[in-house]
Amino acid sequence: MIIKFGTSWILSFLLVVICVGISFGQANVGEIKCICIDAGHGGKDPGALGAKTYEKHIALSVALKFGKLIKQTYPDIKVIYTRDKDVFIGLKERSSFAKKQKADLFVSIHANALDIKKNPSGKHVKGITTFVLGANASNHNLQVAMKENSAIHYEDDYSVKYEGFDPSDPISYIMGNMLQDMHQDKSLNLASLVQKSMAVSTSRVNRGIQQGPFWVLNDAAMPAVLLEVGFISNLDEERYMMTSTGQTKIAQGIFKGFQAYKASVEKDIVNSKNVVAPQKNVTSSKVGMNAPMYAIQISSAIEQVKGYSKLYTKQKVSEIYTNGRYRYYVAASSDLGKVQKDVKVVRATIKDCFIIAIYKGNLISVAEAEKLKRK
Numbered sequence: 001m002i003i004k005f006g007t008s009w010i011l012s013f014l015l016v017v018i019c020v021g022i023s024f025g026q027a028n029v030g031e032i033k034c035i036c037i038d039a040g041h042g043g044k045d046p047g048a049l050g051a052k053t054y055e056k057h058i059a060l061s062v063a064l065k066f067g068k069l070i071k072q073t074y075p076d077i078k079v080i081y082t083r084d085k086d087v088f089i090g091l092k093e094r095s096s097f098a099k100k101q102k103a104d105l106f107v108s109i110h111a112n113a114l115d116i117k118k119n120p121s122g123k124h125v126k127g128i129t130t131f132v133l134g135a136n137a138s139n140h141n142l143q144v145a146m147k148e149n150s151a152i153h154y155e156d157d158y159s160v161k162y163e164g165f166d167p168s169d170p171i172s173y174i175m176g177n178m179l180q181d182m183h184q185d186k187s188l189n190l191a192s193l194v195q196k197s198m199a200v201s202t203s204r205v206n207r208g209i210q211q212g213p214f215w216v217l218n219d220a221a222m223p224a225v226l227l228e229v230g231f232i233s234n235l236d237e238e239r240y241m242m243t244s245t246g247q248t249k250i251a252q253g254i255f256k257g258f259q260a261y262k263a264s265v266e267k268d269i270v271n272s273k274n275v276v277a278p279q280k281n282v283t284s285s286k287v288g289m290n291a292p293m294y295a296i297q298i299s300s301a302i303e304q305v306k307g308y309s310k311l312y313t314k315q316k317v318s319e320i321y322t323n324g325r326y327r328y329y330v331a332a333s334s335d336l337g338k339v340q341k342d343v344k345v346v347r348a349t350i351k352d353c354f355i356i357a358i359y360k361g362n363l364i365s366v367a368e369a370e371k372l373k374r375k
């Protein structure tokens with residue numbers, strides 16, 4: 001089913017026009033054969049510190065329980081772990097491991113924390129949050145991402161490996177605009193299902209789905225989510241997350257969300273039998289021929305949307321068929337700075353729009369496009 005949220009008028013419009021298989025059509029469509037479960041931190045990186053335990057221990061216990069539930073119910077699904085014991089793994093290695101293993105999903109498990117010394121009232125803050133990759137982070141979400149990204153500091157060669165990115169320097173996050181999720185629709189779908197069922201299963205405060213510039217989700221090349229399963233800085237939640245019962249409830253919640261996601265993907269596979277393959281004929285295959293072009297994607301679908309100019313009325317909407325989807329975009333320009341300014345305006349109407357880069361008719365990452373331009 002469709003996965004967009006926050007733009008209900010577009011949703012209804014697209015549903016009427018298209019009816020089937022909106023979330024279908026990404027390159028990796030198909031049955032879920034392999035899931036990569038990523039227990040945050042590990043080894044010399046303890047993650048956030050609670051009064052009694054470390055984030056890394058909670059993350060690992062929940063990850064293993066979640067994986068076990070999948071294996072019990074779906075023995076054919078390959079479950080891989082970035083770590084299944086207390087060892088240190090770099091952030092980049094985690095997503096590249098998932099890619100190498102051709103995982104269809106990436107689920108990263110963490111526990112949240114606030115700095116109680118700086119803000120004593122923070123000890124009362126609680127609840128679970130699911131994050132997807134996104135540059136459009138609120139201040140709080142940026143703080144969460146910075147905290148998670150600071151794991152990079154434990155890597156010896158981080159300044160070379162992460163090309164000068166400093167996880168604790170907000171300036172580095174202007175680069176946050178470079179982060180984008182090629183599978184955003186699916187990541188959001190997975191996020192909403194997992195977040196909902198975790199909240200039900202644990203009866204914890206539901207802090208909703210958020211976006212943030214998380215390195216571990218960057219470039220995952222598959223639908224990817226990061227779960228903050230509770231606040232280790234809250235004594236009550238720390239206690240809950242330390243117990244086997246609490247961990248099981250959390251894992252069951254993630255598992256049920258996964259099941260719902262799996263079902264929705266499989267429904268799309270069935271529907272897709274009735275879908276005529278889209279013609280790769282559209283106008284804009286010449287777009288970005290000579291140099292990368294940036295634009296703001298406002299919507300996408302596997303079938304052509306008739307009357308797509310109505311998707312956004314303040315600027316001319318263009319269409320391109322690339323990477324298995326019809327994409328609708330505005331504000332195309334070869335100047336990234338200009339598009340970054342425009343995206344703020346468009347976002348006032350279309351909350352989940354994001355910047356894409358197109359080169360020779362294909363979608364590339366913004367970082368890649370910038371690299372090409374420097375050449």
Ligand SMILES: [Zn+2]
Pocket residue numbers: 040041047048055109110111148
């Ligand atoms: Zn973490």
